[in-house]
Amino acid sequence: MESFGAFLKSRRDQVTPAAIGLRTFGTARRVPGLRREELAQLAGVSVGYYTRLEQGHAETASEQVLDALARVLRLDPVETVHLHNLARQPARPGLSEPPPEEPHPRVLALLRALADATPAIVLGRRGDVLAWNRAGHALVAEHLPFDAPWEPAGRPSVPRMFFLDPLTRDLHRNWDELARVHVAYLRLTAGRFPTDARLAELIGELTMRSDAFATMWAAGEVADCTVGAMRLRHPTVGAVNVTYQVWLQPESPDHRLEFYTPDDQGSADALRLLAHQSRALEGSQPSSDLSLRGPQP
Template structure:
């Protein structure tokens, strides 16, 4: 992921989605050769010269002021997350060759290890599903109920314990998420944000390269240059033993370990989803989860109860009453 290419393609994609009337400019019928707005039109809206905007888009501008970036973001109608992504890309592009990237050194390697206290936190949250991710969506740790709800990442080879990789290369992801297309698009958009913070990350480049080669759907979403932040919301899950559930999620960032993202899932009180989650938890009752770690420190989920490995069963207890 070359720095200047990331910046150029992002800005090109953002101006391609706009039309002159949308930004208060006349639509000239002079044989427009590009989709959306021209560089000249963005330059006019941002109050900079065409040459300067061209150099910015090509990654050749240096020491770009926040005022200019704010003007360009406004001209392109960027939302808050897209604006932040633009700032990240410009700062990354503007680093001297060989300089250290902004993220902490702990994120440089392909594997991350969480502190024992974080593993203990995940265990204490059970039976609430919880997953600890790294910046590239590595599944660093997952608790018992998380393995039951999503998948048993502890049983996978270390190299495969990545949510994006699982989403596009493991057929089970489409069974777990009824809205797979939407979740898959968001997954790629999360990686876009990470790429903007360090376009020289070799581990992320390798992941994107593998998924782009092995999944046409990933490649299509990657080319859209959408950005997304997994903060809070709702998702639908499907489990072969109990059927569909609607769960809320919250993503937290440990203050001392900012490279990690802790996502916790919960069902609304008194809802059918809460009852189904309770059933899943009781059916899977096992001795205390002694690790819940996706980095090789823990045990696997008990698969003796209906539905964890037997994917042929469908429907839910509610449906059979």
């Protein structure tokens, strides 16, 4: 996980004096970005007070001080939310085991309504697949069992797939771009849920087992994950270019419905072929609703 002080320092290191109009008169500098005293002066706080903040004493930081720091550090709205989240964490948050996540009946109803015309999946707070339709499964993880989301302990983890599954890496032609987004979103999530033991375990596992994840995590990027491009090298239908979009769930704000729309005619034809194959497979199964198990509306 990440501390308030560590995030402040990482962002201070990334802001150069020239970027905010400070003159250095050519003097040698021992820090890559702003000095503590420079940031404190620009934010309107004392150096001693700012130093205590960077040392982790964020409990005294007001909303106005946090916003002033965000302004000087040139944080975007998502990074500013993350700064506020970190500031409100207890100094030593204890980890606890969260209850199993279950998709809300309304999002399952929406997923059923989409049928297989539009590939879609439901993701939990840590990126676990809570449900998917057959087209969504065929598009992003056809090498995994369709019924994998049934049991919480065996649900596919999108972050694990991205960094530990070679087939998932081969699937994405723009893997580097998407991987950075996943890491940045995990950092945002970690700020929102600092006591989630499973989230801490996931971040620790990926840091230990993937050099790429460790490097991206050390960069300290924070971002939401709402819309973007996926460039696929699909093993069944070839090149597919889609846009992913995320719908947040009012009743379950930790969960996201992610669906995929084609960017060109060739990709639209490929998605139709996947949907056709999915319907054919569905007809050969005893139940057509396996991955949508959960509370019924």
